[in-house]
Structure formats: C-alpha cells, structure tokens
Amino acid sequence: MKRIFTLLTVLSFSTLTFAQSIGMIGDFSNWSTDEVMTTSDNVIYTTTGFTFTVTGGVKFRQDADWAINWGDAAFPSGTGTQGGANIPVPAGTYDVTFNITTGEYSFTAVSTGFDEIGFTGGFNGYQAVVPMATLDGIDYQYTDKFFGEPNVNFQRTAPTTATWGGSAFPSGTAAENASDIPLTVGYYNVAFNKNTLAYNFQQVPVGLIGSAIPPFDWSVDVPMESTDGGITHYLYNFTIGDGVAKFRANGGWAMNWGGPADFPADTAFVNGPDIAVAAGTYDTISFNRYTGQFNFGGSVSPGLGINELEKINASAFPVPGEDIITFVADADDFEVVITDLTGKVVMKTASNTVNISTLNAGTYLYKLTSGNRTGSGKLIKK
Numbered sequence: 001m002k003r004i005f006t007l008l009t010v011l012s013f014s015t016l017t018f019a020q021s022i023g024m025i026g027d028f029s030n031w032s033t034d035e036v037m038t039t040s041d042n043v044i045y046t047t048t049g050f051t052f053t054v055t056g057g058v059k060f061r062q063d064a065d066w067a068i069n070w071g072d073a074a075f076p077s078g079t080g081t082q083g084g085a086n087i088p089v090p091a092g093t094y095d096v097t098f099n100i101t102t103g104e105y106s107f108t109a110v111s112t113g114f115d116e117i118g119f120t121g122g123f124n125g126y127q128a129v130v131p132m133a134t135l136d137g138i139d140y141q142y143t144d145k146f147f148g149e150p151n152v153n154f155q156r157t158a159p160t161t162a163t164w165g166g167s168a169f170p171s172g173t174a175a176e177n178a179s180d181i182p183l184t185v186g187y188y189n190v191a192f193n194k195n196t197l198a199y200n201f202q203q204v205p206v207g208l209i210g211s212a213i214p215p216f217d218w219s220v221d222v223p224m225e226s227t228d229g230g231i232t233h234y235l236y237n238f239t240i241g242d243g244v245a246k247f248r249a250n251g252g253w254a255m256n257w258g259g260p261a262d263f264p265a266d267t268a269f270v271n272g273p274d275i276a277v278a279a280g281t282y283d284t285i286s287f288n289r290y291t292g293q294f295n296f297g298g299s300v301s302p303g304l305g306i307n308e309l310e311k312i313n314a315s316a317f318p319v320p321g322e323d324i325i326t327f328v329a330d331a332d333d334f335e336v337v338i339t340d341l342t343g344k345v346v347m348k349t350a351s352n353t354v355n356i357s358t359l360n361a362g363t364y365l366y367k368l369t370s371g372n373r374t375g376s377g378k379l380i381k382k
Helices: 002-018
Strands: 022-026 044-052 056-062 069-071 077-079 087-089 092-099 104-109 116-121 139-147 152-158 162-165 171-173 186-193 198-203 206-209 232-240 243-249 256-258 265-267 275-277 280-288 293-296 314-317 324-329 335-339 345-349 353-355 362-370 373-381
Touching: 022 044, 044 056, 087 104, 116 139, 116 186, 206 232, 232 243, 314 362, 314 373, 324 362
Parallel strands: none
Antiparallel strands: 022 056, 044 092, 056 069, 056 087, 077 104, 092 104, 116 152, 139 186, 152 162, 171 198, 186 198, 206 243, 232 280, 243 256, 243 275, 265 293, 280 293, 314 324, 324 353, 335 345, 335 362, 362 373
C-alpha cells in the first residue's frame, strides 16, 4: 500500500509539473499581456464571455512565451498552426475554445445584453453601422478608424433604434436626431458615452521607436506632429543614432510600419521589418501613413494624394498558400520582390505568379514595382 501511494504521489506531482498554461494575446492587449484560458484536461482550453475591445489580430500561445504559439487566417473557427497568421477577430464578446492537440479553435459570439451602438457616415455611404465595443454598456469605443469622407453620426441598432448627431468636432455632446457631426477626413480613435452622449474623435497618434530612436531601447515612442487628421506626421530637428526604427500608431504594435526600404526615403508597409537608419540630426522626418511614404531629411507628399510615387492596388491569392501564388494589380507589368520578416530577399520575379513551395512555412512580405508606382502586402506559406 505504501509503494502504491508513493507512485500515485509521483504521478500527481508529474502531472502538475508538466501542465502548461495557454492564453490569448493580441491587439486587444497591445500584444503585452496574455488572457489565460482555463482547462480541466490540459487539452481543451476555454474562455467564457471575453470582450475584445478592438478589432485586430489574436494568437494562442503557451506559457506566455513565443516559443510555442498558434494562429491562422480564419475566423470564427479554424485550425491554428505553429507560428501561423494572426486570427482576425472583430471587436465583440465571445466564448473561445482552443484544442492544444489538434489546433482547432472557435470564437462564438455571445449576447451581453448591452445596447448595440456604432457609427456610420460619409466614409461608408451611410450603409452598415460599424459596431463599437463596450465593457460596461455605457462607454463605447473604436480604435484607429480611417474616415475617407466627412461627416458621421452614432446609431443604436438594438434593442431599440436611435440616431445621434452633433455640431461640434472633434468632441462634444450628441443630441438625438441632430445633424451629422462635422468630422473631417483622417484616422481617429472614437469614444461615445451612452448616458451623457459625450463623444470624442482623437486623432490617432503616430510615433517613431527603435534601437536608433532615443532612448535607444524600444521602450518609448517619440510622438510625431500631425495637422491633417493623423495622415501625415512630422518630426523636426531630431537626432537619431545608428540602428533600426519603425513607425507605429497608438504606442502599440497593432498598427506599425516598416519594410526592406531604401534609406533615407522610401515606402513602408504594415508589419514590415525594421528600417535600417543612419545616425544624424535631421531637419525633417516625415511619414504619410496612408501612402506609406517616409523621408528622413525631407517632406513626403501630404494628405491622401501621391505625387512622385503612386500606389499600386495589389493583392495575392491564395493566402495562406502552399505552392503557386498569383498577384493581381492595377498595373500591366510589374516586378515582385518577396522578403522574410527580417527584410532578406527570398524571391524576385517579373511574373504575376510565383511558386513558394520551397519556402519555409511562415509569414513573408511582398513589394510590387511598376515604373514609379509601388504596392505591398503580406503572404503566408502553409
């Protein structure tokens, strides 16, 4: 009996020792904190009624470490793979399930009982209401929204309907059935209080961060100035060191720009690799988040227009893919350069198709060039 008890004790201790922690991390936590999931068998992990306050990417990972993580491009359900793509989760409240053995996951929307409130306006032709997230049914928010046309209003779509407008911008107090809020074109963080009807459109801040940017340790964003709704950003008479840098919004990694770029001026793209920069004091550092243009030492084309460098509207499919990838663009002839996330060129072609079967599974970036026009995007190899 004593030997059996000892064996059971060892087995129990062993089970506790090797049980792993599984959590979710993503744009909802600025990629800094894991939402730990619960399990009864160390296989199926669940989280009930969790609210994602922002629309963005989510991944599962083990022991709050990137050594083991899962992702996929499918929502609301799919099969996560090691190092896979970010799961595109819309803001909302969900019951989440993840199977560590098979990688299968699901996000099931649940009703919170809160009023459903969002906004619509010139940016989408007053079509579908864009839902806002809330944790308490009072304060509603939406992070980093681009409004390409002026004017906006808030709407409640359930349990009853209502429309609120206002005469002030960027902040004010809304009134039911009032005229549209005179929003101007730009990128904004949006807030609305259901009880007081107070609203605010905060221009999305963009800053520089990196090993070349004071304090030279990726810990602090240096804020840039913008006077056109957060489209074009500037730093003046600014000193940097040798190293790398990136532009990012809202002081987090949910939206950031980099690229295997030519210094001091080129086009960055979302989630691109670090930009290698040279030490010096620059009269002007500029960045246009709409076009991706940046310039260390001069000004980029402001606003939504592109003068010297025009943008190619480009896409690639299938994503994720295993072998043949086809590029579609509004240009007749173009060169394609594919790089890994460090900026290393892994493929180059003048064809609109490329065979990526020899590449390792993971995420890659592509850049299309046609004359003085460029376009960019992301590939995922299964």
